[in-house]
Amino acid sequence: MRIPLSYSLRNLWARRLTTALTTGGLALVVFVFATVLMLEQGLRSTLVATGAFDNVLIIRRSATTEVQSGVDRAQAGVVESQPEVALGSDGKPLLSKEVLVLISLPKRGNGSPSNVVIRGVGERGLLLRPQIHIIAGRDFRAGRSEIVVGRSIRERFEGTGIGQKLRFGLRDWTIVGVFDAGGSGFDSEIWGDADQMIQAFRRTMYSSIVLRLNDPSAFEALKQRLESDPRLTVEAKREKIFYEEQSEVLARFIRYLGIALSVIFSVGAVIGAMITMYASVAARTAEIGTLRALGFQRASILSAFLTEALLLGAVGGAIGTALASTMQFFTVSTVNWQSFSELAFSFDLTPGIVAAAMTFALAMGLVGGVLPAAQAARMKIVDALRAR
Amino acid sequence: MLLKLILRNALRHRLRTALTMLGIFVAILAFGLLSTVIDAWYSGANTASSSRLVTRNAISLVFPLPTTYREKLRQVEGVTGVAGANWFGGVYINPKNFFPQFAVDPVPYFALYPEYRIPEEQFRDFLLDRKGAVVGRKLANSYGWKVGDVVPLRGTIYAGNWDFVIRAIYDGSDAKVDTSQFFFHWDYLNETVKKMFPRRANTVGVYVLGVADPDRAAEISQSIDAQFRNSLAETLTETEKAFQLSFVAMVETLVVAIRVVSYLVIFIIMAVMANTMAMSARERLSEYATLKALGFKSWSIGGLIVGESLAIAIVGGLLGALATFPVAAQFGALVGSLFPVFQVSGDTVVKQLVCAVIVGLVAALVPAVRSAHVQIAAGLRAVA
Numbered sequence: 001m002r003i004p005l006s007y008s009l010r011n012l013w014a015r016r017l018t019t020a021l022t023t024g025g026l027a028l029v030v031f032v033f034a035t036v037l038m039l040e041q042g043l044r045s046t047l048v049a050t051g052a053f054d055n056v057l058i059i060r061r062s063a064t065t066e067v068q069s070g071v072d073r074a075q076a077g078v079v080e081s082q083p084e085v086a087l088g089s090d091g092k093p094l095l096s097k098e099v100l101v102l103i104s105l106p107k108r109g110n111g112s113p114s115n116v117v118i119r120g121v122g123e124r125g126l127l128l129r130p131q132i133h134i135i136a137g138r139d140f141r142a143g144r145s146e147i148v149v150g151r152s153i154r155e156r157f158e159g160t161g162i163g164q165k166l167r168f169g170l171r172d173w174t175i176v177g178v179f180d181a182g183g184s185g186f187d188s189e190i191w192g193d194a195d196q197m198i199q200a201f202r203r204t205m206y207s208s209i210v211l212r213l214n215d216p217s218a219f220e221a222l223k224q225r226l227e228s229d230p231r232l233t234v235e236a237k238r239e240k241i242f243y244e245e246q247s248e249v250l251a252r253f254i255r256y257l258g259i260a261l262s263v264i265f266s267v268g269a270v271i272g273a274m275i276t277m278y279a280s281v282a283a284r285t286a287e288i289g290t291l292r293a294l295g296f297q298r299a300s301i302l303s304a305f306l307t308e309a310l311l312l313g314a315v316g317g318a319i320g321t322a323l324a325s326t327m328q329f330f331t332v333s334t335v336n337w338q339s340f341s342e343l344a345f346s347f348d349l350t351p352g353i354v355a356a357a358m359t360f361a362l363a364m365g366l367v368g369g370v371l372p373a374a375q376a377a378r379m380k381i382v383d384a385l386r387a388r
Numbered sequence: 389m390l391l392k393l394i395l396r397n398a399l400r401h402r403l404r405t406a407l408t409m410l411g412i413f414v415a416i417l418a419f420g421l422l423s424t425v426i427d428a429w430y431s432g433a434n435t436a437s438s439s440r441l442v443t444r445n446a447i448s449l450v451f452p453l454p455t456t457y458r459e460k461l462r463q464v465e466g467v468t469g470v471a472g473a474n475w476f477g478g479v480y481i482n483p484k485n486f487f488p489q490f491a492v493d494p495v496p497y498f499a500l501y502p503e504y505r506i507p508e509e510q511f512r513d514f515l516l517d518r519k520g521a522v523v524g525r526k527l528a529n530s531y532g533w534k535v536g537d538v539v540p541l542r543g544t545i546y547a548g549n550w551d552f553v554i555r556a557i558y559d560g561s562d563a564k565v566d567t568s569q570f571f572f573h574w575d576y577l578n579e580t581v582k583k584m585f586p587r588r589a590n591t592v593g594v595y596v597l598g599v600a601d602p603d604r605a606a607e608i609s610q611s612i613d614a615q616f617r618n619s620l621a622e623t624l625t626e627t628e629k630a631f632q633l634s635f636v637a638m639v640e641t642l643v644v645a646i647r648v649v650s651y652l653v654i655f656i657i658m659a660v661m662a663n664t665m666a667m668s669a670r671e672r673l674s675e676y677a678t679l680k681a682l683g684f685k686s687w688s689i690g691g692l693i694v695g696e697s698l699a700i701a702i703v704g705g706l707l708g709a710l711a712t713f714p715v716a717a718q719f720g721a722l723v724g725s726l727f728p729v730f731q732v733s734g735d736t737v738v739k740q741l742v743c744a745v746i747v748g749l750v751a752a753l754v755p756a757v758r759s760a761h762v763q764i765a766a767g768l769r770a771v772a
Contacts, residue, residue, distance in 0.1 A: 068477075101451070112637045115449075265652075272660035279667045
């Protein structure tokens, strides 16, 4: 015969203070656990959303970021003439030769400088990234010292409003618009005309070339031909893969730190659950004896106490996850070590993370409750009944 | 008398006391480790000398400065030494083996950094070998390098395969000095770059300057930046400390997050401890009523609970603080060159103990007040 669920529920309610403190501890651990997972997920989805699967990025061989890379005009011309490059409606190749530089700008609030990506793009730059829309002002015009800024830049850096000017490369650049890149990494960039940038920074090379494939499956053939061409010293990558790799180190750091913290913290919370459950068993020894004398099996006692522990975990998990879900309203920005530039991303709650957090909470409850429940189930009826 | 009671009470539920202590032990240990991680982040800034300035390109660190600035900087009044340094960013076998590599002007550079101790004959060998390199003790140990070993690096900024011969190993003048760096001749870098990428030759990443009088650092910085204003490469000169702090500021969000989390763990354990004390106090309510009936004052009842809580917290906290040292040493060895300096500071230990005491006090607060105010008649009738 089973002991009804209400028995476990009422026991938790009878010791409200203890229950609240224990679930509070569990909830904090789950909060940390879920928050870290959300942060990692947010970082990944930001950078994954940045690249498109049928776009190819060409950078100099063995460069790991666009900033390090350099592709000269002759090489760019060779890449442009490949048959795999898709053509636009006007018959010109869908390809953008880009220049990337980092400048340091003061952050809003504390004024401390951080690195920002300035991307000079070709005419097709916007066409190749359909996720980008101008949300205020207008697009920059080719041949002028005009720039447009990403949404996150507008929010986080000083002096980046429409009509304001930024000075770099011995020129004043007028901000003429703000763009939204749908939560991708481009939101943390400033865009302008590639040829103007090349002149201003006195460079002879582009940093990278982005092109659209006319057939997504043609990538391998293109990569093979470009990388074995003796005139070229370039490497071709799918844009999506490139940006995934950019997030790798930071994502791994966040994940390891989060797992290490969660494991250490869970020890504290498990101990809390264990103390509560031991006390709960000790205080109810006579009750347990009575239940056994009434004919309840050891297994029923065991499952009643385990249920109680799991309930503690479930309540803690629910509170922790609910707390963590409020973090979705915040945005984090930090320098991505691999690209050495500022990147804004948010906390991303997915069903998978909710499931992981709840599983973690239940596991903590279970681990904390299993020993006390076993103790309760092992009691001899006579001894238990005699206890005060 | 009270002390004896406190100890006896603490030992009544051995399992519960042991579990609580273990919880505090883990929490204080975790707190100590996290503080040490934060300290490690700031270590570069803390060891920076106030008599060194760093001049870099005002646009950002990615842009270099011309090599002609070397002489111009040397002529600035108050500057005692100038050394160029380029970030090399090479990969040793696998990108995971990260350590900082710089191409430097060896003689002036090491004169500016007297805290890097190099045996004289090794330094002479290094100067004579164009492909020579100086590596830190910690770095050498982690890859098992000896003087005379060849280290191949794959350039990411300066493409190609580069071979260096270790000619000297430096030690720090004290434990806080970063000995995980790799230095080689700027001339060697420049000559090779001249052949391979002529347009990128004759550039320097940053200039490190020595100043005779640290109090004039701000004034000298301004005069340098004024000299190069409106040139092709405008400069930004700041103290070495400010330069290092600008790196920490970039990952500020992460540092803040770690700090918040390190206090969260204290909160978690506070909840656990408060729970323990509340349970113990509730179970002993009738005893406290008896004590009161015998004539004990309210404050001594409260003192009993606070004392017990403090005793458990302090023992757990002390053990945790002690364990931080070996665990941090292990952790430091594990992450290797990620954190060049990984040392538990005295400050951290003090914070750990203060946290333990606060946990003990706060946890006992509610139960102590409640038990101290127990009505004798009601308390005597109470059942746990």
